[in-house]
Amino acid sequence: MLSNAGRSSAASSKTSTLGSKGPTTQVEFGEQKVDVPKGGYYDRYRMNPNLDEVARDPAVGPDIDFFRNIPKKLVDSRVGQIYAPNFYYRTRSVQLTFLAPLDRLQSKLPSPLEPITALPGYGLVALTFYSYLVCDNDPYNEVSLAIVVRQPGNNSYSTTQLLSSVWNRTFYGYVLALPVDTEIARVRGVYGYQFPKWLANINLEMDDDNIKADLTATDGTPDLTLGVPLPALTTIPSQSSIATNNAINKIDGKWYQVTVQTNPLLATQCLLPGNVTLSRSDGPLSKLLNELGVSTILRMDIIKDAQMVLNMPTPLKAFD
Secondary structure, three states, rough: OOOOOOOOOOEEEEEEOOOOOOOEEEEEEEEEEEEEEEHHHHHHHOOOOOOHHHOOOOOOOOOOOOHHOOOOOOEEOOOOOEEEEEEEEEEEEEEEEEEEHHHHHHHOOOOOOOOOOOEEEEEEEEEEEEEEEOOOOEEEEEEEEEEEEEEOOOOOOHHHHHHHHHOOEEEEEEEEEEEEEOHHHHHHHHHHHHHOOOOOOEEEEEEEOOEEEEEEOOOOOEEEEEEEEOOOOEEOOOOOOOOOEEEEEOOOOOEEEEEEEEEEEEEEEEEOOOOEEEEEOOOOOOOOHHOOOOEEEEEEEEEEEEEEEEEEOOHHHHHO
């Protein structure tokens, strides 16, 4: 357990880099000192916001009942006591789910994790670009590359598990890469969750016609570029289609599960999309996609407006 957890103090202001613009202030997170936007959500609320004030933020909107039903608590973590879970008040994302050979996927998974079988000899890989427009630790962008795995402790057939996951909107995955574009997001992910996070330049843009996204190294070296026309979107009543993603990983040598709940508000799904342009280069995610042998894009999920909750890791007893 690291010391000085959750204790934050303003120290200085300066111009920020990467994921934010404008002046920043330095705060302490665990034993790390990071810069956050001065006057932003983290600076003002330290992860424990007044939801009535949040509802008055025009960038959020008044319907935040999803969060009111999930009270925050002061909990112990690897970086000391912090308020959890983490709230993401307005987000957007585009996810591509690929087919990939099972033997390639298994080679990237630590035992006893197993890839779920989608078709004979093939499993699933999910590449997701996220843009967190308003959240407890201020705006940032993220890219996730994960292998969809069998539910720990569930011995039913892969087909049964996959159909159940689709029906219940509940999936399990092992994250191979999770670059972000702000330092506090990197520090929280690495020291709080032991996720494979590093700093990168990330963009995700959605206008009325197109989606554009790209990932480059901090020195400008290209990695991934994504382009796709924006399909027709569907307005979804709040809390009617909540999805749950469970990231399985080891923390300090023991298995844990990190649960993310997503409340989509404006979204769509496309099976076998044929108009996606994904360009790879020599960056780490491009290399991982090549090593995984990804092929057909089975599904594309686009969320232009959603709310999310990131929970703290919980011990995974299925592997005990």
